[in-house]
Amino acid sequence: LSYAWIFNEYPSFVQQDSRRFVSQETGNLYIAKVESSDAGNYTCVVTNSVTHARVLGPPTPLVLRNDGVMGEYEPKIEVQFPETVPSAKGATVKLECFALGK
Secondary structure, three states: EEEEEEOOOOEOOOOOOOEEOOOOOOOOEOOOOHHHHOEEEEEEEEEOOOOEEEEEEOEEOOOOOOOOOOOOOOOEOOOOOOOOOOOOOOOOOOOOEEEOOO
């Protein structure tokens, strides 16, 4: 399976950059330092690489708050690594680690 996200309407796919990341492990979309241009609807697209079948999830709105209240987010590291990561010599291994907080 591969994961991508549509921003507002097809074919406007979210492009990964220094602020946006799509986990190919979980399908989650991560946005750092949200800007006003990020507000809108996000739809997850899951593609089966064998059959090329695609399934779209429901739109998820991202709405910016105007009151400046973020809520309480204690700093933490989101890590879910397996105990071992087998790899062939010379292969590239990608580990995903995310820091959350205020």
